[in-house]
Amino acid sequence: MITLDHITKTYNKGQFTAVKDISFEVQPGELFxxxxxxxxxxxxxxxxxxxxxxxxxxxxxxxxxxxxxDYAKIRSCVGYMPGRFSLYQDLxxxxxxxxxxxxxxxxxxxxxxxxxxxxxxIEPFKDRRAGKLxxxxxxxxxxxxxLIHKPAVLFLDEPTTGVDVVSRKEFWDMLKRLKQxxxxxxxxxxxxxxxxxxxxxxxxxxxxxxxxxxxxxIVKAFPEExxxxxxxxxxSLLREVRAYDGTDSCFAFGDSLHVTFxxxxxxxxxxxxxxxxxxxxxxxxxxxxxxxxxxxxxKG
Amino acid sequence: xxxxxxxxxxxxxxxxxxxxTLLMLFGLPIAQIILFGFALSNEIKDSRIAIVDYSKxxxxxxxxxxxxxxxYFDIQRTLATANDLNxxxxxxxxxxxxxxxxxxxSDLTHTGNATLQVIADASDPNQATTITNYFNQxxxxxxxxxxxxxxxxxxAGAATAQPMQIIPEMQMLYNPELRGAPNFVPGVMALVxxxxxxxxxxxxxxxEKELGTMEIxxxxxxxxxxxxxxxxxxxxxxxxxxxxxxxxxSYFFLDLPVKGSVLLLVTASTLFILTSxxxxxxxxxxxxxxxxxxxGSLMGMMLPTMLLTGFLFxxxxxxxxxxxxxxxxxxxxxxxxxxxxxxxxLGLTAVWKEILILSGMCLLLFAISLRKFKIRLQ
Amino acid sequence: xxxxxxxxKLTKRFGAFIAANELTFExxxxxxxxxxxxxxxxxxxxxxxxxxLLSPSxxxxxxxxxxxxxxxxxxxxxxxYMSQKFSLYDDLxxxxxxxxxxxxxxxxxxxxxTKTTQLLEExxxxxxxKTLVKELPLGWKQKLAFSVSIVHDPSIVFLDEPTGGVDPVxxxxxxxxxxxxxxxxxxxxxxTHYMDEAEYCNRVSIMVDGVISALDSPAKLKEQYxxxxxxxxxxxxxxxxxxxxx
Numbered sequence: 001m002i003t004l005d006h007i008t009k010t011y012n013k014g015q016f017t018a019v020k021d022i023s024f025e026v027q028p029g030e031l032f033x034x035x036x037x038x039x040x041x042x043x044x045x046x047x048x049x050x051x052x053x054x055x056x057x058x059x060x061x062x063x064x065x066x067x068x069x070d071y072a073k074i075r076s077c078v079g080y081m082p083g084r085f086s087l088y089q090d091l092x093x094x095x096x097x098x099x100x101x102x103x104x105x106x107x108x109x110x111x112x113x114x115x116x117x118x119x120x121x122i123e124p125f126k127d128r129r130a131g132k133l134x135x136x137x138x139x140x141x142x143x144x145x146x147l148i149h150k151p152a153v154l155f156l157d158e159p160t161t162g163v164d165v166v167s168r169k170e171f172w173d174m175l176k177r178l179k180q181x182x183x184x185x186x187x188x189x190x191x192x193x194x195x196x197x198x199x200x201x202x203x204x205x206x207x208x209x210x211x212x213x214x215x216x217x218i219v220k221a222f223p224e225e226x227x228x229x230x231x232x233x234x235x236s237l238l239r240e241v242r243a244y245d246g247t248d249s250c251f252a253f254g255d256s257l258h259v260t261f262x263x264x265x266x267x268x269x270x271x272x273x274x275x276x277x278x279x280x281x282x283x284x285x286x287x288x289x290x291x292x293x294x295x296x297x298x299k300g
Numbered sequence: 301x302x303x304x305x306x307x308x309x310x311x312x313x314x315x316x317x318x319x320x321t322l323l324m325l326f327g328l329p330i331a332q333i334i335l336f337g338f339a340l341s342n343e344i345k346d347s348r349i350a351i352v353d354y355s356k357x358x359x360x361x362x363x364x365x366x367x368x369x370x371x372y373f374d375i376q377r378t379l380a381t382a383n384d385l386n387x388x389x390x391x392x393x394x395x396x397x398x399x400x401x402x403x404x405x406s407d408l409t410h411t412g413n414a415t416l417q418v419i420a421d422a423s424d425p426n427q428a429t430t431i432t433n434y435f436n437q438x439x440x441x442x443x444x445x446x447x448x449x450x451x452x453x454x455x456a457g458a459a460t461a462q463p464m465q466i467i468p469e470m471q472m473l474y475n476p477e478l479r480g481a482p483n484f485v486p487g488v489m490a491l492v493x494x495x496x497x498x499x500x501x502x503x504x505x506x507x508e509k510e511l512g513t514m515e516i517x518x519x520x521x522x523x524x525x526x527x528x529x530x531x532x533x534x535x536x537x538x539x540x541x542x543x544x545x546x547x548x549x550s551y552f553f554l555d556l557p558v559k560g561s562v563l564l565l566v567t568a569s570t571l572f573i574l575t576s577x578x579x580x581x582x583x584x585x586x587x588x589x590x591x592x593x594x595x596g597s598l599m600g601m602m603l604p605t606m607l608l609t610g611f612l613f614x615x616x617x618x619x620x621x622x623x624x625x626x627x628x629x630x631x632x633x634x635x636x637x638x639x640x641x642x643x644x645x646l647g648l649t650a651v652w653k654e655i656l657i658l659s660g661m662c663l664l665l666f667a668i669s670l671r672k673f674k675i676r677l678q
Numbered sequence: 679x680x681x682x683x684x685x686x687k688l689t690k691r692f693g694a695f696i697a698a699n700e701l702t703f704e705x706x707x708x709x710x711x712x713x714x715x716x717x718x719x720x721x722x723x724x725x726x727x728x729x730x731l732l733s734p735s736x737x738x739x740x741x742x743x744x745x746x747x748x749x750x751x752x753x754x755x756x757x758x759y760m761s762q763k764f765s766l767y768d769d770l771x772x773x774x775x776x777x778x779x780x781x782x783x784x785x786x787x788x789x790x791x792t793k794t795t796q797l798l799e800e801x802x803x804x805x806x807x808k809t810l811v812k813e814l815p816l817g818w819k820q821k822l823a824f825s826v827s828i829v830h831d832p833s834i835v836f837l838d839e840p841t842g843g844v845d846p847v848x849x850x851x852x853x854x855x856x857x858x859x860x861x862x863x864x865x866x867x868x869x870t871h872y873m874d875e876a877e878y879c880n881r882v883s884i885m886v887d888g889v890i891s892a893l894d895s896p897a898k899l900k901e902q903y904x905x906x907x908x909x910x911x912x913x914x915x916x917x918x919x920x921x922x923x924x
Contacts, residue, residue: 050515087511089511100516102303
């Protein structure tokens, strides 16, 4: 459905490389995630695929149309929600939706069943201006606007950034339903914990792809044994574990530390910690998460 | 087509929901007209003038005391020679000089006619006209009183007998044609229309870029030409409304009706509006922020319009390069059209050349902005 | 432990709308206090009141010992503030930014000099001292912004979503800085959308619909709501939020 073939894009006359030699494919009906921090090149990829930017090198195809030659055809079959998209603040919910429906040559009624689930949540406020909505509501409205013409491919650039946990959960539930409707979705996010909601993901950093696979596959590829270390004094524990000479890497993850060790050094940690006064420390092997993998790939 | 109408409707909603800008849009022409109107109609008091009296007889003394009695003038007697006068004018110390030639009184009593010379500083044409008119009024009154006096043997005044006459000879310094008097209405029209059109258009397009909505519009099947048309439509209508506000204000408030064909004037104005809209479109293409768009329209458009249109400063007096450059300023041609049609009442035959130039500019600018309008992001 | 923030029924009304309703809590010196809430719950309003930017409608509060009604200037002298949106001047160099912020808090020129050297060393930015901020990677900018926000040794620093969009390693390095500051006795008042970061706080409050609906240590909150992690706690509390508009 989407194919990128050695795509490179630079800015400032080649001084700054936004994305470098990116290739991947997205299958029809797939929910594909681009995961990475700001500056990873996610937005640049979206803009190339939505025909807003011309790549310097490489070729990209969306829905069998070339992004350079057939840009007009792509524009009528994709839905796009840019990262900084904030709708028309001075128009009401209904006016915004009506407007985008018409721009895409359709009406709200025509594809109502597709947006119904989402729109019903904001419909009670339909006469309120978009500028007066909360982040979660704006995001839902923006999704409705991007969906109203029943696109074959949906591009969502950081739709959950700056939105609270509840709205984020709801949003991913909505994407799951859209996927069931057969819409191909390419979505980006800086939140690693959202990666598991995708069929496949590409981990990105500084314009390059670190790894592409299913979330499970990425986790399975984690080459080392990972342990969770806990104690009641997380902060001092962090210092002690880092000071321990058998520690390879140590990062705080919520209430525990995720630690990898130099070969065979894991057993000696607890005695070491006890000697430093961390008497209630515990250690257990755990399955890595996407964030562990990302950190590992960053080091490599 | 329905898409286009929806888009235009949306643009109008933006305009009407932004009360402050709306107020500014319609307040601007009203404020300008009223401001200029007051500047024009204000009475001028105590203008400093010089009187050089080579005759020093009863008549001149009488006339001078009449001038002094009016509170329009403040007489500087110290000036005695032509050279003094010259210097005083240059320094701006006096606005007008009245020169009674030798034998003024005897000329009047013997030949029935006497001539005096009036020199006014016309660099401010409004003021010059006003004060010379005041003076003429005083002389006319004096003429009437001479006519009514027993020595004229008449009864009913000027019409019956040939009375004695004082004839002031006017001389306008620096700006002999007195340009500028009612010139400001065409000037304000050019300025307001230019500003509203370029600024509103460029700002409204750049705003969509800032919001991120432009990305969506570009990624939609909506044609770029439609975006352009819908951005232009509300501003075109607002500007035409503005035009009528100015015309009505000048008719009722300044007694300045359209002497020529209203239809011709509106057509020419629409042409000028379209030209300005195209300039706004061009400005928006490269501006990244609303501020940049606004500064661009203000600095890039307002200054040339004020300086090179000819309503504040006569173009003939400018250095040649500026004169040549002023030909490129659309408002210059529009200004000529309005002056001829509105003030002098001339018809199409008098302005066809200017209309043709304006049409050419309009088409060229619109074509360029259409070509340059980006279908992708930078 | 002395308290540095005390609020008592602090309330802000905008017309009929109660943005923040009777907030009552205390924050201790050196504490890392997580201030969480759903979008539109009233976090920003509460923060603005505490920073002396917004006058409360009723209730009382002191920040660093100063009253939020009458001593806002004193408060501003004694707090630091950093948000994701506002960070630094892009067109100034690293050391110019430090000098500027130290300068507006009235530090003396020798003090500014020592502080600048010290900061650059701590952040390992000595080589970048003359680099324009816009050329730094985002993560470095955020770390620099944090250091600059505490350049005048405030007793409290307010951090509004400081780690948005930052990569996971830099995010943790950022928290190292926060810990270091807290160890020195600076009170940290932080909002975030990363729920794992909520776990790093000593105590967490969760605002829903203008009121604080939970306030305790992450461990106790998880116990109370029988949840695995803070995300579940948050979800449990915020999912029934009525308020949908900011």
